[in-house]
């Protein structure tokens with residue numbers, strides 16, 4: 001009984017710490033009075049909890065504001081460098097490792113180009129190990145303040161597989177067959193065992209970033225669509241990412257656009273990705289007699305060349321992009337009819353590169369293919385965080401964990417009993 005009661009009191013204290021820290025993180029600086037009003041906690045509780053957070057170095061005082069006739073009220077804010085976060089994007093053209101402070105301001109980054117679109121797991125793991133060491137060295141930081149490492153990967157991420165030592169990745173389009181990525185990273189990356197890894201689908205981490213800090217802010221029901229070499233989506237319903245039975249939901253790129261159509265990298269025929277992913281779009285350009293790949297240029301340069309030709313009114317390229325906008329609009333119409341989102345955000349390097357040109361035609365096509373009522377509600381916008389959104393989103397994974405714990409590991413709370 002007594003143990004249960006202690007447990008409950010401890011849970012309550014942690015929940016209060018987490019509520020105040022989270023509110024200050026997203027809405028600070030705020031006074032204790034404002035914090036109490038916003039969270040519904042009593043002034044005594046706010047005062048106790050903030051004293052603990054100040055003593056732990058997670059908050060600092062940030063000036064004061066006048067109150068109505070009373071004493072000026074001191075403002076509190078979260079200390080930006082009270083911890084460090086690493087976000088990693090395992091993309092198809094490069095591995096990017098970024099070090100952030102707690103406000104997600106970038107402190108250092110390291111990029112490693114991939115020539116095989118990320119098929120070789122061993123080289124991806126080596127790049128990550130080198131990148132983590134490089135960004136910590138560049139910021140002259142040791143691993144002590146590191147709160148965790150978030151990794152966005154192509155494919156479906158499964159957790160809780162017995163004997164796998166953490167997250168397992170099923171990346172069908174890059175040939176990753178049940179890769180025990182977390183265990184591989186744990187073995188290769190030189191970090192203390194207490195630093196947690198969080199592995200998630202790249203479209204999901206990208207979606208989380210746009211929802212927290214970008215074009216999705218304020219929306220409860222949204223789809224964040226990632227268009228790069230491949231195509232993915234993060235579906236948010238009621239403010240939470242939708243995972244499905246196996247956290248595999250959101251594989252929008254592998255929904256069927258044309259039965260018996262083009263061969264997709266996943267092996268099936270006629271997937272949306274096989275028409276609007278950058279890889280596929282460049283292949284379609286070559287098939288139409290275009291110049292993609294000439295001179296061995298990278299995908300981004302090739303896609304920019306295609307866009308420039310369309311903007312110069314070259315009929316073949318104009319037609320190709322019109323067709324692509326219609327495919328993309330039809331794919332978005334499926335999302336509108338299935339999920340009734342209030343907002344659809346297009347991002348990813350290819351989505352952002354082509355977006356300003358394609359958007360009017362994509363909106364027209366989505367409106368024409370979707371049911372009128374849900375289509376009238378859904379806005380289609382471009383992402384605001386640029387191509388760094390996947391690393392920012394990956395860093396939000398350890399950040400969310402930090403905020404949910406009230407800012408410190410459970411072991412410390414247990415040891416102090418406070």
Ligand SMILES: [Zn+2]
Nearest residue numbers: 254264266271
């Ligand atoms: Zn496919």
